[in-house]
Amino acid sequence: MDRAATTPTQPRPPGAGHHAFELPRLTAMLRHALPRFVEGVIAPVAVFYAAFALLGLNGALIAAVAWVYGGIGWRYARGHGVPAMLLLAAVGVTVRAVLAAVTHSAVVYFLQPTLGTLMVAVTFLASVPLGRPLAQKVATDMVPMPEAFLRHDRVRRFFLRISLLWSLVFFVNAVLSLWMLFNESIGVYLWVRTGLVAALGAAAVGVSVWGFRRCLHHVNGEPAAVPVR
Known part of the structure; x- marks a missing residue:
């Protein structure tokens, strides 16, 4: 007799189907996202405004570009990969800064x-x-x-x-x-x-x-x- 046919079937818990999925803990997602939010949103605003108040528009533009490329250089120095989106952002910031400097x-x-x-x-x-x-x-x-x-x-x-x-x-x-x-x-x-x-x-x-x-x-x-x- 086939042993598998005589073995009682174990009940399957809810969510054990092929479509089940578990979301990572919210705290883990926040720890992952918060440093990127500070680096990509809060810090550039602070750098630009501080330089704008102290050095004027051209100084603020230079500081903004330096912040982006400094972040890229820091990643390279630590042996971390640089996301393609960050490289594209650096190009975009450079173009924006040049246009703003030309138009004052x-x-x-x-x-x-x-x-x-x-x-x-x-x-x-x-x-x-x-x-x-x-x-x-x-x-x-x-x-x-x-x-x-x-x-x-x-x-x-x-x-x-x-x-x-x-x-x-x-x-x-x-x-x-x-x-x-x-x-x-x-x-x-x-x-x-x-x-x-x-x-x-x-x-x-x-x-x-x-x-x-x-x-x-x-x-x-x-x-x-x-x-x-």
């Missing part, structure tokens, strides 16, 4: 990334009717997920909704930035806009994580599919 306008320096933010908003929005939500691509770049999990209907609906949310967030970011850029001083623009955008982004991240945890709870709680023999 700080507005030109900050206008390009604001227009880029508006394009990101449009991209998130366009990904929804195409059925390829950009939020899913961003999330899987940060936390690899199994294909079976991503094909689940509830998961796909979640990423479509979150793509709409982030489209709205980036659109508000761009509109707010443009208004402040042309109506407020550079100092007010740098600090107030940075604070508002950071708060808006943090709220959107909170909603996204909360929604994803709810989605995981429902998906992982579904009974595993029993293969038909």
Whole structure:
């Protein structure tokens, strides 16, 4: 007699199906993201504004470029790899600084990334009717997920909704930035806009994580599919 046929089948716990996925702890994700946020968002603003107040526009532009290339050099010196996005950012900052120096306008320096933010908003929005939500691509770049999990209907609906949310967030970011850029001083623009955008982004991240945890709870709680023999 086939022993496998007489062995009792062990019950499968909820979430043991092919679509189960566990989200890393929030504290671990924050420890991973916080240094990059400080390096990429807070520090460049502080460096630019300090140099702007002490040395004027040209000094601030030089300081901003030096900060980016200094970060690249620091990574090389420590034997760490330099992400391609950081190299592209360095090129972008260099071009912006040259244009701002030629035109003698700080507005030109900050206008390009604001227009880029508006394009990101449009991209998130366009990904929804195409059925390829950009939020899913961003999330899987940060936390690899199994294909079976991503094909689940509830998961796909979640990423479509979150793509709409982030489209709205980036659109508000761009509109707010443009208004402040042309109506407020550079100092007010740098600090107030940075604070508002950071708060808006943090709220959107909170909603996204909360929604994803709810989605995981429902998906992982579904009974595993029993293969038909």
